[in-house]
Amino acid sequence: MKLEDIVSLCKRRGFIFQGSDIYGGMAGTWDFGPLGVMLKRNLMNAWWNYFVDSRDDMYGIDAAILMNPRTWIASGHLATFADPLVECKECKSRFRADKIADGISESVTTEEFLATHAKCPVCGKESWGPIRKFNMMFSTHVGAIDDDSSVTYLRPETAQGIFTNYKNIVDTVYPSLPFGLAQQGKAFRNEISPRDFILRDRECSQMEIEYFVHPSTWEENFEKLRAMQHDFLENVIGLDSSKIHEYEVPASDRAHYSKRTIDFMFDYPGGEEELMGLAYRTDFDLANIQRESGKSMEYRDKITNETFIPHVIEPSIGVERLFLAVLSNAYTEEDIDGSKRTVLKLPENLAPYKYCVSPLLKNKPELVAKARKVYDMLRAKYTFVTWDDSGNIGKRYRKQDEIGTPKCIVIDFDTLADDTVTIRNRDTATQIRQTIANL
Numbered sequence: 001m002k003l004e005d006i007v008s009l010c011k012r013r014g015f016i017f018q019g020s021d022i023y024g025g026m027a028g029t030w031d032f033g034p035l036g037v038m039l040k041r042n043l044m045n046a047w048w049n050y051f052v053d054s055r056d057d058m059y060g061i062d063a064a065i066l067m068n069p070r071t072w073i074a075s076g077h078l079a080t081f082a083d084p085l086v087e088c089k090e091c092k093s094r095f096r097a098d099k100i101a102d103g104i105s106e107s108v109t110t111e112e113f114l115a116t117h118a119k120c121p122v123c124g125k126e127s128w129g130p131i132r133k134f135n136m137m138f139s140t141h142v143g144a145i146d147d148d149s150s151v152t153y154l155r156p157e158t159a160q161g162i163f164t165n166y167k168n169i170v171d172t173v174y175p176s177l178p179f180g181l182a183q184q185g186k187a188f189r190n191e192i193s194p195r196d197f198i199l200r201d202r203e204c205s206q207m208e209i210e211y212f213v214h215p216s217t218w219e220e221n222f223e224k225l226r227a228m229q230h231d232f233l234e235n236v237i238g239l240d241s242s243k244i245h246e247y248e249v250p251a252s253d254r255a256h257y258s259k260r261t262i263d264f265m266f267d268y269p270g271g272e273e274e275l276m277g278l279a280y281r282t283d284f285d286l287a288n289i290q291r292e293s294g295k296s297m298e299y300r301d302k303i304t305n306e307t308f309i310p311h312v313i314e315p316s317i318g319v320e321r322l323f324l325a326v327l328s329n330a331y332t333e334e335d336i337d338g339s340k341r342t343v344l345k346l347p348e349n350l351a352p353y354k355y356c357v358s359p360l361l362k363n364k365p366e367l368v369a370k371a372r373k374v375y376d377m378l379r380a381k382y383t384f385v386t387w388d389d390s391g392n393i394g395k396r397y398r399k400q401d402e403i404g405t406p407k408c409i410v411i412d413f414d415t416l417a418d419d420t421v422t423i424r425n426r427d428t429a430t431q432i433r434q435t436i437a438n439l
């Protein structure tokens, strides 16, 4: 399977379109169509249910995207959230240096880059300017005054909306350590080279947890959250465990706030790429917020009365990267009776539609009327049922296979006689009969 197969299926079936497609597109932005929204929401809900709703130690939050610019001074993003930018002197194309040369990291110097003898991917020349640090935050102006005093930034991570609310939560919910604050929402990064479909975007959605712990317990909590990530990825959303690899990020490549990071890598169609990160952020963020705001971020232990700034373990995952992992995990091509069938073998909890109801023949009013009754009955209770009477039944199966619908319910002439229907299984293409009452 190639990445293009998935891109093409996403467009053909209305999962994902290029952002601003009608005007020629806008690099690094993507629009989710009807099926894409359903799958994306199922993913986000599965995450929220697993990490927040079903736990006593996690609380949800939904902070504003626009934040006071002091946030980005305290967090270090204004000073350090930058990628190495290099320009070809010949054709003026600009690239992220560590993405066009092998064996160098984000902290590459001009000398190290030149020593790799990388050629320009556009014109093929080897004529480079110096490496510059390019800050990836999108700036904007707040209010009617358009000068330096009104500049702020679209958040590059949802995390800061959690850290800046830590004190509000402690003062209103009185949680006991360890506890986590979870958030889902948009994040924006002016990536130098957005690429690989939805893998590296300029606008993405993150799902993040800041898990606050006593400093002496960070290692055991790191392990606890590490195990939870595997459980979620493998058992809740069904990713193949052999495609997930942990990568211990060396100090030179870690984000400025991290003392330990494990990247969870996934075998995407184009190769292994980062799916998510698990970072030990120490008290970096809360201590900086305390300094910048002048307000205490200390936590007082309810039993021992000890006061300290909690340390933080952060699992952070991009919805789009998870979406692509789920799609590539589910995408299957099979040979059935000499013809190719494409199937999205999505787990039932993620499939946009769980059931499709159809009449065997669309030109038989009695079949259509009976099928409508079955559809209305199920639809009254469930949102995840769809109707399909287009083309012939074979084409309908192919379409439902491609969008991952686990079961097709077909109303035929026997249904009129004995109130039974055919239920066709997506993965095995086998059929059983069942009474309508038992659906």
Ligand code: GAP
Pocket (backbone or CB within 6 Å): 156, 157, 158, 159, 189, 191, 198, 199, 200, 201, 202, 203, 204, 206, 208, 274, 275, 276, 277, 314, 316, 317, 318, 319, 320, 321
């Ligand atoms: N708060 C920590 C943080 O933001 P990160 O490693 O920069 O850490 C976390 O990002 C996750 O967010 C990544 O593992 C990835 O899943 C997702 N992500 C980051 N940048 C992205 C981008 N440009 N496009 C799509 N997803 C992205």
